[in-house]
Amino acid sequence: MSHAGRIDGGLIDRSQEIKFRFNGKWMRGFAGDTLASALLANGQLLVGRSFKYHRPRGVFTSGSEEPNALVQLRDGAHQEPNTRATMVELFEGLTATSQNHRGSLEYDLLAVNDLVSPFLSAGFYYKTFMWPKAFWEKLYEPVIRAAAGLGKLSMQNDPDAYDKGFLHCDLLVIGAGPSGLMAALTAARSGARIILADEDFRPGGRLNAETLEVAGMSGADWAVQAVAELSNMPNVRLMTRTTVYGAYDHGVYGALERCTDHLADSRGKPRQILWRIYSKRAVLAAGATERPIAFGNNDRPGIMLAGAVRTYGNRYGVTPGQQVAVFTNNDDGWRTAADLQAKGVNVPVVIDSRDKPATLNLPGVKHIAGEAVMDTVGRKGLKSITLTSGRVIPVDALAVSGGWNPNVHLTCHQRGRPTWRDELCAFVPGGELPVGMAVAGAANGAMTLAAALAEGHVKAEAQLKDLGIKTKQTDVPKAEDEPRDCAAFWHVGESRKRAWVDLQNDVTVKDIKLANTEGFRSVELLKRYTTMGMATDQGKTSNIAGLAILAEEAGKTIPEVGTTIFRPPYTPVPIGALAGRARGKDFRPYRLTPSHKWAEENGASFVTVGNWLRAEWYTRDGEKGWRDSVDREARMTRQSVGICDVTTLGKIDIQGKDAGAFLDKVYSNTFSTLPVGKVRYGLMLREDGICYDDGTTARMGENHYVMTTTTANAVLVFRRLEFARQCLWPNMDVHLISTTDGWAQFAVAGPNSWNLVRKVIDAEYDISNEAFPFMACGHVNVCGGVPARLFRISFSGELAYEIAVPARYGNSMMGVLNEAGAEFDAVPYGTEALGVMRIEKGHATANELNGQTTALNIGLGKMVSQKKECIGQVLSQRPEMTRDDAIKLMGFRPVDRTRKLIAGSHFLNKHDPADMDHDQGWMTSVAYSPNLGHHIGLGFIKQGDTRKGEIVRAISPVHGVEMDVEIVSAHFVDPKGERLRG
Amino acid sequence: MIINHPLLGPRDAAEFVYLGDASLIDRPDWQAEDAMDQFHAYGYLRDNPAGEHKELWYHEQGDRSWLVVTRNTLTHEITNVEIARDVARARGRDK
Amino acid sequence: MRYSGFKVLWQGLTGNKGWTRAWREPEPKPEYDIIIIGGGGHGLSTAYYLSKEFGLTNVAVLEKGWLGSGNIGRNTTIIRSNYLLPGNEPFYELSMKLWENLEQDTNYNSMVSQRSILNLIHTDGQRDAFVRRGNAMFLAGADAELVDAAQLREELPFLDYDNARFPIKGGLFQRRGGTARHDAVAWGYARGADSRGVDIIQNCEVTGIDIENGRCVGVQTSRGAIRAKKVAMCVAGSSGRVAAMAGMRLPIESHVLQAFVSEGLKPTLPGVITFGAGHFYVSQSDKGGLVFGGDIDGYNTYAQRGNLPVVEDVCEGGMAIMPMIGRARLLRSWGGVMDMSMDGSPFIDKTHIDGLYFNGGWCYGGFKATPASGYCYAHLLAQDVPHPVAMQMRLDRFMTGNLIDEKGVGNQPNLH
């Protein structure tokens, strides 16, 4: 294709030609082009299809407000749907395809929707598709879903990397147009820390799109000069390709920097960075967005906003047509005619809806005053326009200007509600702005160049003054106050044909009128009923016209109708960028136990427990499945000795004169009376009387306790202890510090555990049964002088010890214990065997202490002391929590011993129906007991303690399984606890 | 959000953990005649104001202090930040 | 006017000029039998069932803003009845059954789409808990289906099975779960209630609750005083503020829940997917947007907006289980103020003041409850006894200790 639309001039680099592909066709552009300008240069007016009616559409704007020119950029896993061609910098080899059509872009089969559009009026789907009932999911909805949507995701994992970061500044300037640059210059010269961010790849904003002068030079040249100065200042961070998309509380802004989107390949670097900008003050200089006028068939390719036509002409050296008409309700539209004409493009006519003299004197351009465009012709490219007078004018492009809306979006992200200004026919920032924000330039309604520059300067100065920073004398460069008169003219009432308000979502003037007729009269209801403003452009070009038409219909003023609320993000942000690095294995950090390396080398499989990886079992040669390994580990531990890394249990060092008294408050049972050198099991309640956590706490010294918590609750318990210490009993001398990661701790369990432990503990320590009985603890040295802690506690019910050594020795210690244990056939065991043995002993863990059960439920009701104050004590006595028929933790075994129990089964009495009223409880944990030779389970059942020996049904409908089980004691192995006392 | 820590200066709220109404400091007397009623109100009933709210935040990724933050629940504006331990002592809490 | 495909065709052929308004805009009368404060989903469904099931039509719904502007207008549209506890599950299953007939009942297409909801399982402990839950659902007459990772891989190939930080070990489906077009639910109920004579009064803010001799006799509003035999609060999100007018303190805190929608995409997700090891749930709307959310921000607020850390947390969860959504863009975010209750479960109850009723505490689960909430509230208002499935949703349950704590996290609202 030729460079049909290319004209002279512009800020593109004609020495650098770039080849790209659109719908498989190779085209050429230049460095500095966007995909949109390059498509126009190649004469490609038709670029996409609309959402509902699949109408042919062309480029409509030159910025991020673009509703029409959405493409799928790149291909394969890099395919990026709904990408605004107006924001894509051209790069060598760029590939883009049009979207939302079935068949080719030119011959879209779904364009049939346009023919049946009378039946597809606003909200039509709420009124039909209800019969027959089953057809919605099966027929109607799939058809609607397939037709809806826009671009396609590749369905492959996003191959790019993303990053995030934190920035801090005194002043954040959002937008590098005239007011933003002026604000940045003013502030930067004072030495304050400045961040200047702009979504464009070329700073300057409208200066690059206009022919207006600043300080006697072209606006674009002045911008280059300003940027050069700012770039050389160490206190300034100039961020192009960066959209500040959200204003959050207390001066925090979200910004997206597109780092490699303008390159053919990101080469392993982050594609985009999500910045959180912490600003003391901000100046919003986001400019303004032009809006169209609604008239019949106003959506054809070749119809474009007047400011965009000017941008393409002045910045990119491109025109959408050779005969370009201008239709305006304001002075600004005239500049399009003037600039195009200056570039040699024929502008046959300016149609100004206002009945007033020409704004500019343009010889050769016919001025038609007080008329409007009523209809157009040309399905895939504009051919002619029809005026309200009936006159038909052949043109191949139409530049429309309905006035400009200040970009107030970020001012609304908190509580701000824009206010209407009649003379501008627009909303300007109002109400409460985000804390620390000031607005300057067109975003604030200062619509002329001179005003924008001046306001940028003034606002920056005021913001710095607020921070106590004095600004240096900075002169505002000279510029003109161009004419900006605008009429409140929104749609052409004479149009019989459909007139689009929201181009992307195909919302027409008629739809808005229908919504009003049907009672959807609040702006929010209108929006929701018609979907106006809900498309990917968030109604940047459509909302105000829609509001105005609604106001007209309802006989109200625009401010009476109100405005919809703008919420973050200003422009859409990729989900990948918001996730940053947190994906795949990097979603959350890994915590590894000290013996992780040894476990890896010795056949361990690992299981995730919170962020921890723990060995779940160690596979030995010849073992066919996990059960072989687990059965062996549990059996060998009970027969001889097993070793398990239990480092993940939380450890809290508690010191202070009041440490014992403090523990009495936070545990339901008493610790102040625990002798030094002893350990006690502790049960912790929540204030609502429900079991919270349990573990053992050892008294290592007069004023020194070491608490253990469950793995899952380590952080939470610490937090609650700090709360108790600081807020509830603030005058206790108690100090807490976590040592979870500091000590590698190993359970050594089984009849040979003493023999094994004896081999590694230095000889001078007496650990005989007399000197070191069950529940003893103390400091010892191991392996020749390494300080260690020894606890005689048991989770398995066997004679057992836990040895803790400084974590740096943990991996080595695991090796030593296994080596020393070889003579006893010691086995390392993982979490599964640990679980089997604790179920055999009836110990409650997370499945039982699930946050819903009381001490009474788990059979520890007596542990809640009523003699001293403790957290949870009072509320644990509420009537419904102390009922006689409360559930109790019991053991269960299948009547048919060959059957496998299922955790999560519910219990029913023998002949009761399977419904909720007859639910007796549920099975919490099950295991195969290699020591008993059948499955065993723990569970809660109503009044279980009085029902030993009873047979009930355990049902699991999700498995389709039901079986009889016997209620037994939860202590399956060594119920009297003789083994652990040695 | 930013919480201006009395000792550490402004820090991102993401470093903190939120608990709730600062009335949680005022834990009732377990031996009071109407202890159950008092604990019910303490544990469950909240003023939940639309406006100024005194609330507890824990600087978990910081100095581990509990803070009483006065924050407006309509605007999120923070007008005061105190060390909760000082507040608890001032309210007469002891051992 | 009755809606039908034929009506759409006929109107299309005649220029769509014959459509009439969906509801009236009545002036408030001086007195009603029942005043419902709040024209959100629950208030409108209460009015609908009062008029349809209990024949009570001298009813007004007072709405501060526009109808449906409560949390029915800002949620992630999920419907499900996959609860665990007897205090909840039968209630949500009743709701599901009402959803299943809603469109025929209201003659309004609310696009109830039973495309399934899936909870992913990542650990053995989670599986045990989900088996317990699935079985409880069966006991309450609901459906549940346990699947393993291999079955999931076949059905949802785009999840990250091979490189996930928290491996996917299976999931629990409720095939009857899915989504509904949230605004249309409000409109369907409003239209149905209005056509039976209920006055839906928009832009009418309640500014006071009139209590005489311990009895509630009406309300003060921005449009004058209105008397009523019964006044029914139904303002989840603002419960604290409205109850304070009657001098009540509630076991509720107000928190913000953010939700998000992506740009429109061609069909990507079949049903609702919930990540079990992070904070993320997602479905795709009929328009093509991925609708997703996560955790509440976690601090008391009445502002309908949240902060960035939660946005990031939610998107991290999304990328962790389906890294194919990285190039989809988040288009819009919004925040809804939730009544977070002390055990994560709601209230439908009389208050200690005669003639004053309370419905609230829905946490972030109010949307799916909309039909049953209205139905049971209407039952309570009409007959002064709770509906059997809402028996436990009492305001005094924290005094008795009859908690309905699904997550088991206790009396801290932001953890539910």
Added chain:
Amino acid sequence: MAKYTLIAEPPLAGYDETFGDMRLVAPADFALVSIALPLGGEDKALKAIKTGYGVDLPEVGESVLSKDGKARLLRMAQDQAFVMFTYAKPDAAQVVSNQIKDSAYVTDQTDVWTALRLSGPSSRSALERICPIDLDIEAFAEGHVARTVMEHLGVVILRDAADSFVLLSASSSAGSFLHAVETSIRNIM
């Protein structure tokens, strides 16, 4: 002589890499001990610290080198400080306790944390990607210390020179933290 010998293997032992103008090192024989000031015994403890280390304990958020330059005292909270020094044996807590004459509660934190030192002109830019603290020299001067969160991990950051930062993170997740820092470095190169 014991039959078995334990080998010390701290998580990142020996790590030392150079990336452009940056160097990332896991310091050897790094010891860390916490000191908690007893309630009511603060003055006595502070005096003992002054005597033992020759310097006053600084304000919260700041650190100071001991008079002999061998130890750095970091004030982590009102009633808590860390002493950071080079020491290989596993009884660092005793060393500190002796130094301050048992006037405060000490807990060995050496194995709880893993240290990394990132230095070089670009180190601040690399940390910008993960560290929420403002590291501008005016805001976070030499000697300043802060505990914060980076990539979901609790981290203590200390500026021990203009272009040098010590980063402490939990030793169980040292590998993940190293990965986070390395990624930050690579992403700015």
